Amino acid sequence: MQFAGMALQPLKAVRIYCEIRVMVKTPSFPTLVRLRQASAVRWWVRLLGVVLLLLLAWRVAVVGLAEGYPASFWISQTLNGLVLGGVYALIALGYTLVYGILLMINFAHGDVMMIGGFTGFFALQLWIGVGWLDGSALWVVLALVLTVVAGMLGSVLAGITLERVAYRPLRGAPRLVPLISAIGASLFLQYSVLLIFGVTPRAYTRPALIEGGFRAGDIFVPYTGIIIFIVSLLLMLALYLIVQRSKLGRAMRAVAEDKSTAALMGINVDQVIVFTFILGSALAGAGGVLLGFHNTVVKFNSGFIPGLKAFTAAVLGGIGNIPGAMVGALLLGLIEALGPSALGIPTEYKDIIAFSVLVLILIFRPSGLLGEVLSEKKA
Amino acid sequence: MGMLAARHGLRTGALAFVLLTYLTLIGLPGRLADLAMPVLAGVAAIFFWLVLRRNPQLGGIYGSLGGTALWAGLLAGGFYAVLTAFFAGLLANGVRVQLVFDKIVPQNLAALYAVMPGALLSGELSPVGWLRQVGLLGLAGVAAALLVAGERWLRRRELPPLAALRWLPLLLPFVLLAAVIGLGSPAVTFGGNNQGTIRLLLAMLAVGSGIFAARAVRPGGARRVLWALLAAALVGLPFLLDQFQNSVMGIVFIFVMMGLGLNIVVGFAGLLDLGYVAFFAIGAYVYAFLAAPFSSPWLIAQLQGWGLPVSGPLVSFWLALPLTMVAAGLGGLLLGIPVLRLRGDYLAIVTLGFGEIIRLFMLNLAELTNGPRGLLNIAPPTVGGYSLGNPRDIFLLALAGAALIALVANRLDGSRLGRAWVAMREDEDVAQATGIHLVYTKLMAFAIGALFAGLAGQLYAARQTNIFPENFSLFVSIDALSLVIVGGMGSIPGVVLGALALKGLPEVLRGVDEYRIVTFAALLVIMMIVRPQGILPSLRRGRELQEQGGSRADQPSVLETLPDNAGGSPLAQKER
Numbered sequence: 001m002q003f004a005g006m007a008l009q010p011l012k013a014v015r016i017y018c019e020i021r022v023m024v025k026t027p028s029f030p031t032l033v034r035l036r037q038a039s040a041v042r043w044w045v046r047l048l049g050v051v052l053l054l055l056l057a058w059r060v061a062v063v064g065l066a067e068g069y070p071a072s073f074w075i076s077q078t079l080n081g082l083v084l085g086g087v088y089a090l091i092a093l094g095y096t097l098v099y100g101i102l103l104m105i106n107f108a109h110g111d112v113m114m115i116g117g118f119t120g121f122f123a124l125q126l127w128i129g130v131g132w133l134d135g136s137a138l139w140v141v142l143a144l145v146l147t148v149v150a151g152m153l154g155s156v157l158a159g160i161t162l163e164r165v166a167y168r169p170l171r172g173a174p175r176l177v178p179l180i181s182a183i184g185a186s187l188f189l190q191y192s193v194l195l196i197f198g199v200t201p202r203a204y205t206r207p208a209l210i211e212g213g214f215r216a217g218d219i220f221v222p223y224t225g226i227i228i229f230i231v232s233l234l235l236m237l238a239l240y241l242i243v244q245r246s247k248l249g250r251a252m253r254a255v256a257e258d259k260s261t262a263a264l265m266g267i268n269v270d271q272v273i274v275f276t277f278i279l280g281s282a283l284a285g286a287g288g289v290l291l292g293f294h295n296t297v298v299k300f301n302s303g304f305i306p307g308l309k310a311f312t313a314a315v316l317g318g319i320g321n322i323p324g325a326m327v328g329a330l331l332l333g334l335i336e337a338l339g340p341s342a343l344g345i346p347t348e349y350k351d352i353i354a355f356s357v358l359v360l361i362l363i364f365r366p367s368g369l370l371g372e373v374l375s376e377k378k379a
Numbered sequence: 380m381g382m383l384a385a386r387h388g389l390r391t392g393a394l395a396f397v398l399l400t401y402l403t404l405i406g407l408p409g410r411l412a413d414l415a416m417p418v419l420a421g422v423a424a425i426f427f428w429l430v431l432r433r434n435p436q437l438g439g440i441y442g443s444l445g446g447t448a449l450w451a452g453l454l455a456g457g458f459y460a461v462l463t464a465f466f467a468g469l470l471a472n473g474v475r476v477q478l479v480f481d482k483i484v485p486q487n488l489a490a491l492y493a494v495m496p497g498a499l500l501s502g503e504l505s506p507v508g509w510l511r512q513v514g515l516l517g518l519a520g521v522a523a524a525l526l527v528a529g530e531r532w533l534r535r536r537e538l539p540p541l542a543a544l545r546w547l548p549l550l551l552p553f554v555l556l557a558a559v560i561g562l563g564s565p566a567v568t569f570g571g572n573n574q575g576t577i578r579l580l581l582a583m584l585a586v587g588s589g590i591f592a593a594r595a596v597r598p599g600g601a602r603r604v605l606w607a608l609l610a611a612a613l614v615g616l617p618f619l620l621d622q623f624q625n626s627v628m629g630i631v632f633i634f635v636m637m638g639l640g641l642n643i644v645v646g647f648a649g650l651l652d653l654g655y656v657a658f659f660a661i662g663a664y665v666y667a668f669l670a671a672p673f674s675s676p677w678l679i680a681q682l683q684g685w686g687l688p689v690s691g692p693l694v695s696f697w698l699a700l701p702l703t704m705v706a707a708g709l710g711g712l713l714l715g716i717p718v719l720r721l722r723g724d725y726l727a728i729v730t731l732g733f734g735e736i737i738r739l740f741m742l743n744l745a746e747l748t749n750g751p752r753g754l755l756n757i758a759p760p761t762v763g764g765y766s767l768g769n770p771r772d773i774f775l776l777a778l779a780g781a782a783l784i785a786l787v788a789n790r791l792d793g794s795r796l797g798r799a800w801v802a803m804r805e806d807e808d809v810a811q812a813t814g815i816h817l818v819y820t821k822l823m824a825f826a827i828g829a830l831f832a833g834l835a836g837q838l839y840a841a842r843q844t845n846i847f848p849e850n851f852s853l854f855v856s857i858d859a860l861s862l863v864i865v866g867g868m869g870s871i872p873g874v875v876l877g878a879l880a881l882k883g884l885p886e887v888l889r890g891v892d893e894y895r896i897v898t899f900a901a902l903l904v905i906m907m908i909v910r911p912q913g914i915l916p917s918l919r920r921g922r923e924l925q926e927q928g929g930s931r932a933d934q935p936s937v938l939e940t941l942p943d944n945a946g947g948s949p950l951a952q953k954e955r
Contacts (some may be wrong), residue, residue, distance in 0.1 A: 173911060180651075180907055181903065181904050184904040187857070187899070191896045195893065198481030199481075302651075308731075315728075348739075352736055355732035358728065360680070363720070
């Protein structure tokens with residue numbers, strides 16, 4: 001009866017067509033009336049989003065720009081944001097890879113990163129003890145590369161163990177179950193590190209070679225920042241090539257698409273999942289070491305907040321989507337670096353900004369910026 | 380045969396070695412002093428037992444079973460002895476291992492050799508110490524093999540069920556209560572007193588076994604009598620305990636109140652809320668604003684502006700009750716509206732974010748909340764001029780509150796709304812298709828859950844008299860969530876058991892406070908793997924999980940035998 005007079009009202013016809021499309025795509029068949037309610041809600045939500053954006057723009061125009069920071073301040077903040085974003089991207093990729101395959105948030109991923117940071121710290125201490133950091137530039141570079149590699153190894157070990165002990169027995173269980181297990185694993189890793197290595201934060205020593213930075217006018221760029229950004233870009237490139245070009249990468253994508261079909265095609269699903277954890281953890285380990293150099297300290301809970309932010313970044317870009325995680329992370333880094341000054345609020349509220357971004361993204365665009373429109377089951 | 384035993388033994392032994400190394404690195408031996416090695420051997424034996432009993436292809440105490448166990452024990456012992464000898468050597472040579480491993484100190488290692496730390500530092504260790512480690516762990520392996528063999532032997536002989544044993548769990552709570560009374564008249568003991576701690580433990584065991592008894596008894600006249608007796612015993616309990624014990628039980632039951640609220644959100648409606656502490660905090664802070672306005676600079680200014688007195692509480696505890704509940708319920712609605720469209724894990728992260736945001740605001744809005752200095756001198760509840768602020772009365776109030784909430788939750792569980800929650804938990808699309816209004820149902824879950832948390836928060840504020848933002852950290856959420864999960868999601872008696880286990884036991888085990896979070900975290904993971912339905916699952920939920928995890932159900936767990944002992948199969952207790 002809804003279709004009567006359709007030809008006379010082209011707009012309405014289009015809407016009904018859309019509704020039918022939505023209806024056919026969703027697994028259940030709610031009534032058209034309910035759908036119309038849902039679309040009304042959606043329009044309200046969009047309106048609310050526009051109002052919020054306008055408010056934000058107004059706040060930036062009235063408060064942020066009125067404070068009159070010089071352009072060099074904004075540029076160096078932007079560069080800071082990009083550096084931080086690069087590190088977030090390395091961690092966010094781990095969330096996205098695991099989510100893409102297991103549809104599970106690896107809550108302990110931030111702590112895997114922290115373990116990488118700790119391993120890197122001890123490796124660095126070892127190189128200092130051996131005296132490599134006092135040697136020629138070649139030795140210093142070698143030591144730094146090996147530090148990152150050590151961090152990656154430590155994280156990979158943690159990641160594999162985590163998968164084997166806490167996640168594999170739970171495959172196929174209701175979705176809350178692995179999440180709770182992940183929360184437990186996260187706490188376990190944090191407090192085990194606290195008990196084993198003590199409460200004192202471990203301070204990364206920067207070798208003299210990468211201390212300092214270069215100056216262009218009022219803009220100061222530390223060398224560590226450049227190194228961090230370049231290393232994270234290289235690692236992301238490597239990941240992209242592995243996932244897109246290698247045989248294992250193809251297997252990963254197949255498993256992400258459909259586990260049982262992939263198994264029928266002769267792919268060892270367990271192996272692919274372990275491989276995914278290895279990739280994600282290796283990136284996180286590198287991120288942990290880089291973050292250690294950036295923040296100069298690592299301690300038992302230093303993975304928690306970066307982990308949450310990286311998760312935010314992954315959601316921002318569209319979870320399960322690899323380029324999305326990179327874009328989202330860079331964007332989040334920028335938001336975090338520029339946000340407090342642009343909105344004229346104290347920097348203590350930096351974490352609140354990240355959380356608010358997460359909440360707003362999930363409310364207004366749960367599929368993220370680059371994410372495909374997931375069916376509601378996944379979202 | 381030999382190869383099989385060697386291969387399994389190597390694997391098991393290596394795993395046990397990792398476990399023992401972990402326990403050593405977190406400094407457990409130092410805590411246990413001279414008992415360290417026997418206790419570690421016991422842990423290893425339990426581990427071997429759990430591993431071996433899962434391998435039915437290992438047979439015969441003189442065959443592959445015994446061989447595997449012996450191999451595993453000796454290998455673990457050998458590796459472990461080498462490791463400890465390595466550390467001991469480092470320490471004796473003056474290397475400060477503590478710079479890397481915080482807990483590798485002479486005291487910790489010396490406990491493993493049962494010598495004084497000085498002897499270890501001067502390198503006076505006899506080879507007997509190492510042999511003792513190898514020997515004890517080898518013995519652990521043998522003991523585990525014997526246990527497995529004995530268990531199999533017992534299972535092969537079918538024991539006749541003893542009808543009289545059925546009465547034992549029903550009597551147990553009263554026996555324990557009698558023991559509590561027998562341990563002495565309520566005298567004031569604070570913590571350190573051993574007898575007081577034992578009484579506390581017995582009291583908690585009595586409550587726990589009372590719950591099992593209440594579930595185990597068959598419906599009918601006997602059940603009514605038993606329930607009345609149990610209720611009477613529970614009400615009498617606060618008058619039997621001393622101040623310390625009462626204050627512990629008070630906090631346990633405040634967490635029961637909170638857990639029951641969270642149980643509605645997580646257990647009934649299946650909305651994983653990691654920011655539940657926010658509502659607890661709202662309840663506590665609203666009551667604090669009402670009862671101690673003089674701690675908040677902003678409120679003082681407002682009250683003075685209106686010419687009101689600022690020296691005392693604005694309203695009494697009882698008048699504040701509806702206000703805090705409304706405030707917390709509104710908080711629940713406000714959280715609920717934006718997250719309506721989210722499911723599962725996303726919801727968990729967003730609620731976690733909300734919880735943190737609330738805490739950060741409490742910390743940073745110093746004008747209103749007095750920041751980290753907190754709100755002080757919150758008035759206790761009073762009845763006719765008599766203050767109910769002492770631990771015993773708080774415990775009584777918490778009992779009353781928990782009973783009230785349990786009653787409401789129980790009625791909700793069977794109501795139209797409760798069934799809508801379950802339907803929504805199982806499948807939102809199907810639930811919507813059958814005519815359930817998702818928005819209303821979700822919001823009700825958030826609001827009712829928040830309301831109960833607010834109630835618990837108010838009582839908590841009254842108990843503490845001073846509250847600070849640190850009291851409402853993420854860990855309160857995690858504690859509440861773990862107690863719901865450990866007890867059994869969706870199960871009301873499970874919440875009480877979970878609270879006793881997670882909030883009560885740490886008070887008894889004061890010495891291992893350091894290991895509390897690690898233990899809980901490991902417990903969460905193990906629980907999810909072995910028994911995702913919790914200790915005392917709600918019958919509906921337990922059956923669902925059993926259906927889905929069919930392959931896992933055939934691995935018997937330690938806890939699985941509990942409800943059976945408590946009378947009949949779970950299905951026989953259908954009519955609770």
